[in-house]
Amino acid sequence: MRDKITVIGSLNYDIVLKIPRLPECGETLPADEAAFSAGGKGANQAVQASKLGVPVYMVGCVGRDAHGDYLLEAAQKYGVNIEHVRRCEEPTGMGLINAMEDGSVFACIVRGANFAVTKEDIDRAEELLKETYLVILQMEIPQEINEYAIEKAKKLGCKILLNAAPAAEIPLDYLKMCDIIVVNEVEASFYLKADVKNEEEARKGIVSLAKAYGTDLVITLGKAGAVVSEGGSVTFLPSHQVEAIETTGAGDSFIGGIGYALLNGQSLTNACEFATCCSAVTVCRLGAQDSMPFLDEVKR
Numbered sequence: 001m002r003d004k005i006t007v008i009g010s011l012n013y014d015i016v017l018k019i020p021r022l023p024e025c026g027e028t029l030p031a032d033e034a035a036f037s038a039g040g041k042g043a044n045q046a047v048q049a050s051k052l053g054v055p056v057y058m059v060g061c062v063g064r065d066a067h068g069d070y071l072l073e074a075a076q077k078y079g080v081n082i083e084h085v086r087r088c089e090e091p092t093g094m095g096l097i098n099a100m101e102d103g104s105v106f107a108c109i110v111r112g113a114n115f116a117v118t119k120e121d122i123d124r125a126e127e128l129l130k131e132t133y134l135v136i137l138q139m140e141i142p143q144e145i146n147e148y149a150i151e152k153a154k155k156l157g158c159k160i161l162l163n164a165a166p167a168a169e170i171p172l173d174y175l176k177m178c179d180i181i182v183v184n185e186v187e188a189s190f191y192l193k194a195d196v197k198n199e200e201e202a203r204k205g206i207v208s209l210a211k212a213y214g215t216d217l218v219i220t221l222g223k224a225g226a227v228v229s230e231g232g233s234v235t236f237l238p239s240h241q242v243e244a245i246e247t248t249g250a251g252d253s254f255i256g257g258i259g260y261a262l263l264n265g266q267s268l269t270n271a272c273e274f275a276t277c278c279s280a281v282t283v284c285r286l287g288a289q290d291s292m293p294f295l296d297e298v299k300r
């Protein structure tokens with residue numbers, strides 16, 4: 001009985017600094033405000049799916065430090081099962097985000113424990129994978145571990161969704177093993193080696209990616225919406241007109257939403273329609289995991 005989502009990926013301690021501008025070299029610039037939150041694409045996507053009410057299991061690593069405690073508590077608070085998150089010697093992964101008033105963002109990432117995930121960690125999740133309907137992966141753990149996980153999940157009969165973000169070269173063999181690949185416009189431009197800035201370019205691009213990879217695909221376009229290719233037929237899904245306050249986590253909320261809807265037997269296109277609603281709620285509130293909606297909030 002395959003009734004679970006397993007997210008294999010990153011957990012990050014995010015520090016967001018609100019700054020008026022970037023500091024000059026050698027300058028110490030006071031920040032107006034600092035905020036701390038639980039993040040990492042993996043953990044965010046796991047939390048969104050779990051908040052919607054499906055069983056979600058996280059596979060990954062955090063350090064034996066206070067940041068690790070914080071991240072595990074945050075994930076558990078939202079119902080994510082963390083039995084397969086290993087505490088390791090490396091420090092917990094971090095996101096350092098400089099956010100400027102005009103909305104532009106300059107971010108660094110400290111890989112830390114996320115890069116301590118090993119093949120043994122994936123092997124230890126084998127029994128879990130046998131009960132898993134959908135495996136969700138991103139690109140914030142070592143590439144070779146992702147490849148190993150894709151191969152194993154495929155062999156064990158799971159459906160595989162790869163959020164190919166941040167963009168990096170992936171061998172075609174592994175892309176072909178995936179069932180669904182989700183990227184935003186920046187990542188789509190990387191994989192296509194061509195601009196993807198609007199619906200028209202996304203429609204064109206998704207057709208050529210679908211042909212190359214033989215998978216279903218989604219390209220999200222921020223507030224413009226998303227384009228879905230399912231079984232070769234392409235659909236554009238406009239986003240909902242909302243007063244966006246902060247868009248971090250929009251993509252992660254979208255993927256968590258897809259996971260929930262697929263687990264409930266919906267087609268990918270319908271799942272993306274539902275995911276569009278999830279993200280619309282997320283962008284209207286501050287933060288990433290905290291801003292993601294529960295099921296009744298999406299329905300409203």
Ligand SMILES: Nc1ncnc2c1ncn2[C@@H]1O[C@H](COP(=O)(O)OP(=O)(O)O)[C@@H](O)[C@H]1O
Pocket residue numbers: 184185220221222223224225226238239240241242244247248249250251252254275276279280283
């Ligand atoms: N300002 C916004 N208003 C409404 N919906 C949005 C907005 N920004 C993003 N979304 C929704 O979230 C989805 C994912 O956002 P996107 O920015 O493409 O992902 P990412 O966070 O990965 O860059 C979009 O397809 C859209 O449905």
Ligand SMILES: [Mg+2]
Pocket residue numbers: 184221222
């Ligand atoms: Mg975006």
